[in-house]
Amino acid sequence: xxxxxxxxxxxSTIILKLLGDNGxxxxxxxxxxxxxxxxxxxxxxxxxxYPALHKLEGDGYLKxxxxxxNNRMRKYYSLTEDGTTxxxxxxxxxxxxxxxxxxxxxxxxx
Amino acid sequence: xxxxxxxxxxxSTIILKLLGDNGxxxxxxxxxxxxxxxxxxxxxxxxxxYPALHKLEGDGYLKxxxxxxNNRMRKYYSLTEDGTTxxxxxxxxxxxxxxxxxxxxxxxxx
DNA sequence: TAATATACTTAAGATTCTTGGGTATAGCAA
DNA sequence: TTGCTATACCCAAGAATCTTAAGTATATTA
Numbered sequence: 648x649x650x651x652x653x654x655x656x657x658x659s660t661i662i663l664k665l666l667g668d669n670g671x672x673x674x675x676x677x678x679x680x681x682x683x684x685x686x687x688x689x690x691x692x693x694x695x696x697y698p699a700l701h702k703l704e705g706d707g708y709l710k711x712x713x714x715x716x717n718n719r720m721r722k723y724y725s726l727t728e729d730g731t732t733x734x735x736x737x738x739x740x741x742x743x744x745x746x747x748x749x750x751x752x753x754x755x756x757x
Numbered sequence: 758x759x760x761x762x763x764x765x766x767x768x769s770t771i772i773l774k775l776l777g778d779n780g781x782x783x784x785x786x787x788x789x790x791x792x793x794x795x796x797x798x799x800x801x802x803x804x805x806x807y808p809a810l811h812k813l814e815g816d817g818y819l820k821x822x823x824x825x826x827n828n829r830m831r832k833y834y835s836l837t838e839d840g841t842t843x844x845x846x847x848x849x850x851x852x853x854x855x856x857x858x859x860x861x862x863x864x865x866x867x
Numbered sequence: 868t869a870a871t872a873t874a875c876t877t878a879a880g881a882t883t884c885t886t887g888g889g890t891a892t893a894g895c896a897a
Numbered sequence: 898t899t900g901c902t903a904t905a906c907c908c909a910a911g912a913a914t915c916t917t918a919a920g921t922a923t924a925t926t927a
Contacts, residue, residue, distance in 0.1 A: 648884070653770075653854040655883060655914080656762035661861055675905050681861070688857045695884055697907065702883095719892060719905055738862060744763040745855050747798045751771055751791070752848060758915065765883080765914060785874050805915055807876060812914095829874060829923055 648695050658691065658699050660737040663708065663726070667734045671712070671725035674700060700724060708733050758805050768801065768809050770847040773818065773836070777844040781822070781835035784810055810834060818843050 648654045665677055672680070678691045703709045708730035712723045726734065758764040775787055782790070788801045813819045818840035822833045836844065 651850070651854065652766035652884090652913080653850060655766040656764070657858065658883080660763075664862055673905080675903095679904095684861055685857050686860075688853070689861075692885070693906080694886070694908085698883085701907095717893075717904090721905070740761070740763060741858060741862060743798070744761065745858065747795050748767065748851060748855065750796075751794055751799075752774055752851060762882080762915090768914080783874080785872095802916070803875080804877085804917070809914085811876095827873090827924070831874070 648689065648691055651689070654689065657741070658695060659703060660741055661691075662696075662699060662703060663730060663734045663737055666709070666724060666726050667731065671723045673721040673723050675721075703730070758799065758801055761799070764799065767851070768805060769813060770851055771801075772806075772809060772813060773840060773844045773847055776819070776834060776836050777841065781833045783831040783833050785831075813840070 648658060661681065662677060665680060666672060669680075674693070674696055678693070678696060681689055681691050700709065704711060704724070708727055709724045710727050712725075714721045714723055758768060771791065772787060775790060776782060779790075784803070784806055788803070788806060791799055791801050810819065814821060814834070818837055819834045820837050822835075824831045824833055
């Protein structure tokens with residue numbers, strides 16, 4: 648989330664949405680996926696990502712599985728049932744936000 | 758900005774845009790205008806608004822004129838030259854943000 | 868006469884980042 | 898073989914931006 652104040656508050660939405668689409672992912676994978684999907688626009692720093700994952704887990708939205716791959720540990724995250732509900736909620740909040748900002752920013756057409 | 762985390766970071770953009778459209782406004786007027794424009798979706802609290810106005814003024818984007826109306830003081834804010842430049846910059850950041858979020862959130866059509 | 872609206876200010880605390888550090892393995896280049 | 902880059906995780910100090918809640922004061926409405 649380097650340098651872009653507007654992304655504040657949207658990280659948990661992004662994480663939840665990606666996990667909803669991809670089933671399960673590990674932290675590093677999420678940073679890379681976001682970089683590709685946004686064509687480099689959005690770079691999620693590890694200092695932001697990992698605390699966010701821990702919080703979502705603590706809130707009961709994510710569950711964890713450890714796995715050893717190439718002699719390196721990975722923590723795979725996936726949605727809990729509550730997490731699935733939360734994705735839908737977060738996405739509708741995001742859509743509402745975008746709509747509201749467009750009301751404020753775009754010249755009224757009516 | 759009650760209860761909506763996503764609005765974090767967007768307040769200065771909103772203020773600058775409104776002042777760009779309306780020439781000059783005072784704080785209380787801004788809160789009311791936003792409420793009307795967003796049909797109640799976004800309520801800017803005074804605890805957020807006034808510090809934000811003071812910061813924008815300190816950054817050189819806004820200038821102030823005092824005026825006495827109905828025996829009550831009003832502080833009218835308007836854009837400086839730098840402020841006018843900043844509006845354009847903030848608006849394009851917001852458009853970029855919205856576009857990026859839609860890339861992340863909407864199913865790819867291509 | 869008490870509540871609501873108008874109008875501005877500030878301070879403590881919460882949340883969510885950035886920045887910068889740490890640990891460790893693997894692979895590639897000098 | 899040595900150092901850089903990539904992979905993969907973690908944490909803490911500080912910054913930025915908000916919420917909450919308080920204070921000051923006048924005008925209007927119930």
